[in-house]
Amino acid sequence: MAVDQLSTTFAALADPTRRAILERLAEGEATVNELADPFPITLQAVSKHLKVLERAGLITRGRTAQLRPSRLEGDALREASDWLDGYRRFWEGSLDRLGEHLQRMQKGAGRD
Amino acid sequence: MTEATAQEITITRTYDAPREAVWSAWTEPEQLVQWWGPPGWSTPLETVTMEVRPGGTFRLTSVSGDGTEMPVVGVYREVVEGERLVLDEPAEQAWHEGSVSVVTFTDLGGGRTEVAIQATIHTTDEMRQNAERGMNATLDRLGEHLGS
Numbered sequence: 001m002a003v004d005q006l007s008t009t010f011a012a013l014a015d016p017t018r019r020a021i022l023e024r025l026a027e028g029e030a031t032v033n034e035l036a037d038p039f040p041i042t043l044q045a046v047s048k049h050l051k052v053l054e055r056a057g058l059i060t061r062g063r064t065a066q067l068r069p070s071r072l073e074g075d076a077l078r079e080a081s082d083w084l085d086g087y088r089r090f091w092e093g094s095l096d097r098l099g100e101h102l103q104r105m106q107k108g109a110g111r112d
Numbered sequence: 113m114t115e116a117t118a119q120e121i122t123i124t125r126t127y128d129a130p131r132e133a134v135w136s137a138w139t140e141p142e143q144l145v146q147w148w149g150p151p152g153w154s155t156p157l158e159t160v161t162m163e164v165r166p167g168g169t170f171r172l173t174s175v176s177g178d179g180t181e182m183p184v185v186g187v188y189r190e191v192v193e194g195e196r197l198v199l200d201e202p203a204e205q206a207w208h209e210g211s212v213s214v215v216t217f218t219d220l221g222g223g224r225t226e227v228a229i230q231a232t233i234h235t236t237d238e239m240r241q242n243a244e245r246g247m248n249a250t251l252d253r254l255g256e257h258l259g260s
Contacts, residue, residue: 090150095123098125099125105137106133
């Protein structure tokens with residue numbers, strides 16, 4: 001779990017408009033114009049939101065077309081939903097390794 | 113300051129090792145770096161500061177295979193030789209408001225030891241709202257789309 005990436009993701013998800021944009025993108029990729037349509041905000045404002053989502057790794061945007069359609073990236077989102085699980089996995093993984101370490105120590109195999 | 117709520121995680125493991133050995137593994141840097149962090153992570157010894165006494169610093173940085181760094185900065189709130197460690201991690205990230213981990217070492221007899229970690233993670237009100245409302249709703253719907 002990359003903690004810094006996770007905070008960026010949570011900051012991105014904190015905004016209701018951005019969450020609505022993600023929901024729209026779950027139906028398929030869309031251009032800025034298409035995304036702006038349901039919202040009473042400017043194209044510039046939508047572009048700003050898309051930049052935040054892109055930085056958070058939640059979406060990717062096309063490079064070729066001028067319209068640069070946005071697409072949802074599921075992995076970052078799943079990681080965010082598992083954040084508490086991440087904490088648990090950290091400790092469980094560590095404690096498993098502690099068991100292996102103690103076994104090595106007990107066998108007198110030194111500290112490697 | 114926003115209202116913070118707490119989430120709790122308890123994890124317990126039993127080891128075939130005497131309590132002193134388990135305690136040493138937690139309190140000696142040379143041993144701690146051998147096991148700290150999930151599989152695939154390593155913790156360079158030179159990043160570790162461990163002043164195992166009440167008020168002492170606990171600091172280290174783990175590195176994953178792809179170079180991602182995970183620093184931990186904390187303070188030993190309580191140290192009871194061979195029995196109990198309490199680690200305070202102050203709020204460093206936007207997504208939590210600090211955490212407290214209580215590590216208890218119990219001698220089960222016959223050279224066996226139980227380690228219990230009780231971690232309390234404080235989250236911001238905003239974080240909780242995201243998790244419980246908007247985010248969950250969003251995630252549920254996305255989950256259906258993604259087939260997860």
